[in-house]
Amino acid sequence: MSDPLIIGGRSLTSRLFIGTGKYSRNTLIPEVVEASGSQVITVALRRVDPGSNDNIISHIPSSMTLLPNTSGARTAEEAVRIARLANASGMGNWVKIEVINDQKYLLPDNAETIRATEILASEGFVVLPYMSPDLSAALRMKEAGAAAVMPLGSPIGTNRGLRTRELLRILIAEVDLPVIVDAGIGRPSEAAEAMELGAAAVLLNTAIATAHNPLLMASAFRDAVAAGRKAYLAGLGPVEETASASSPLTGFLG
Amino acid sequence: MNLIVNGKAEIYQEDCRTVADLLNLPAWNRRLVIVELNGEIVAREDYTTALLGDGDRIEVVHFVGGG
Numbered sequence: 070m071s072d073p074l075i076i077g078g079r080s081l082t083s084r085l086f087i088g089t090g091k092y093s094r095n096t097l098i099p100e101v102v103e104a105s106g107s108q109v110i111t112v113a114l115r116r117v118d119p120g121s122n123d124n125i126i127s128h129i130p131s132s133m134t135l136l137p138n139t140s141g142a143r144t145a146e147e148a149v150r151i152a153r154l155a156n157a158s159g160m161g162n163w164v165k166i167e168v169i170n171d172q173k174y175l176l177p178d179n180a181e182t183i184r185a186t187e188i189l190a191s192e193g194f195v196v197l198p199y200m201s202p203d204l205s206a207a208l209r210m211k212e213a214g215a216a217a218v219m220p221l222g223s224p225i226g227t228n229r230g231l232r233t234r235e236l237l238r239i240l241i242a243e244v245d246l247p248v249i250v251d252a253g254i255g256r257p258s259e260a261a262e263a264m265e266l267g268a269a270a271v272l273l274n275t276a277i278a279t280a281h282n283p284l285l286m287a288s289a290f291r292d293a294v295a296a297g298r299k300a301y302l303a304g305l306g307p308v309e310e311t312a313s314a315s316s317p318l319t320g321f322l323g
Numbered sequence: 324m325n326l327i328v329n330g331k332a333e334i335y336q337e338d339c340r341t342v343a344d345l346l347n348l349p350a351w352n353r354r355l356v357i358v359e360l361n362g363e364i365v366a367r368e369d370y371t372t373a374l375l376g377d378g379d380r381i382e383v384v385h386f387v388g389g390g
Contacts (some may be wrong), residue, residue: 088390095388113389114357116382119350125386138389154384157357157364178331225390251388274390315374 072302073111073205074269077195077216078165079134083108084264086136087287088274089125091226097283108285111136111165111272114155126160136197138165145184152189164189164287165219165251167199174224175184179206190214199251202236207244218244219251219272222263227273228254228255232263241267255287257293264297265305327380335375343370345381356385 073080089098101111110133112125113310129135137155141209142148152164166189168181182198185207190196195216200206202220210218210294220240223229230253231237241248254260260271271294279288324335328345339345342358342365358365358373359382366371375381 089388090390092388098388111390112386114384115387117351117354117356117385122354124354125388135386137386140389153364154357154359154382155386158355158386159367256383272390 072104074247076197081108081134081270082130083258083269083291083294084298085290086111086251086270086272087277088272089129090274091278092283092321095123095125098125099130100284101277101287102107102130102133103289104156104284105277106291107133107135109134109160109163109270110173111138111226111270111274113138114151115141134163136163136165138167138199139185140167142166142168143170143178143181144168145181145188148181148185149188152185152194153192156194162165162193163195163197166196174249175211175226176224177201177221179203182206183209186210186215187213190216197249202233202240204236204239204243207240207246207248211244211246215246217247217249217269217294219249221252222250222259223253225252229252230255230259234262234266237268238266257289261293261297261300262292265300270294282306325377326375326376327378329383330383340348340375341371341386342375342381343375345375346383351383354385358383 083106085107087107088111138150139151148166148168166182166185168178169175170178177199186196186198197217197219198210198215199219207218223232249270250263250268251272255276263271277283277286326335361380
């Protein structure tokens with residue numbers, strides 16, 4: 070079954086986006102990529118520490134679409150600066166906008182995110198904003214030129230699942246853009262649930278990176294995302310209050 | 324020459340004249356880096372011609388793991 074996700078002119082067969090943070094060793098990353106089947110992978114941008122010499126890019130297969138984030142940005146201007154620096158690497162023009170002013174829950178600043186989306190989209194970036202699931206903000210991001218919106222399921226790194234489920238459902242119904250659930254998904258069942266709801270994809274990092282066996286977990290998420298997507302396409306049956314027999318309602322012997 | 328590299332003020336040798344010279348110092352280890360000179364991104368092809376001057380602010384950044 071051909072069911073590609075088209076974003077920024079790219080046709081993706083995998084609907085599981087993954088991160089590169091929190092791994093016990095970066096050499097796990099290519100194996101996680103393989104096990105997850107992912108085609109899009111996030112990275113962050115930081116000052117080079119002259120002491121260390123690890124290079125995350127050397128662990129990322131070149132076939133992957135790189136999705137640099139703007140983590141650390143507190144304003145639209147800072148996000149724009151980080152995005153331009155990332156773009157200067159020559160490794161593509163995708164960017165995950167992340168503008169955060171709340172250090173306790175790391176909840177995104179939607180207003181600044183909308184401004185950054187507008188600037189970067191006008192410069193030709195493929196803009197995927199991380200956002201709090203608010204309908205009017207999502208519509209403004211679309212208007213500003215976002216290629217997708219990435220609402221959170223629950224705060225970053227919490228593994229608490231789809232606590233924003235009702236708002237996600239509304240975004241999926243009302244925003245004519247791919248809705249990618251980013252942050253908070255802790256279990257494969259939650260990834261499947263997001264996909265059943267009609268999410269275009271999910272983005273995960275912590276749930277895989279901090280699993281006891283990240284490779285097996287990557288593979289579990291791959292299956293869950295694929296299963297959830299199939300269920301969405303198949304169309305879930307109605308939910309009823311009372312029983313409805315699955316077997317013929319005649320007596321056993323007629 | 325005084326340069327402020329990644330927020331740290333240090334004295335550099337006089338033969339560190341360009342961005343390319345700076346990046347050739349052993350500390351940078353020839354990694355894939357992106358350079359900003361006084362707030363402006365320096366394109367890779369301009370590293371050898373981008374001159375450094377006393378008091379310049381240079382940011383040397385690279386990709387790290389993130390979600």
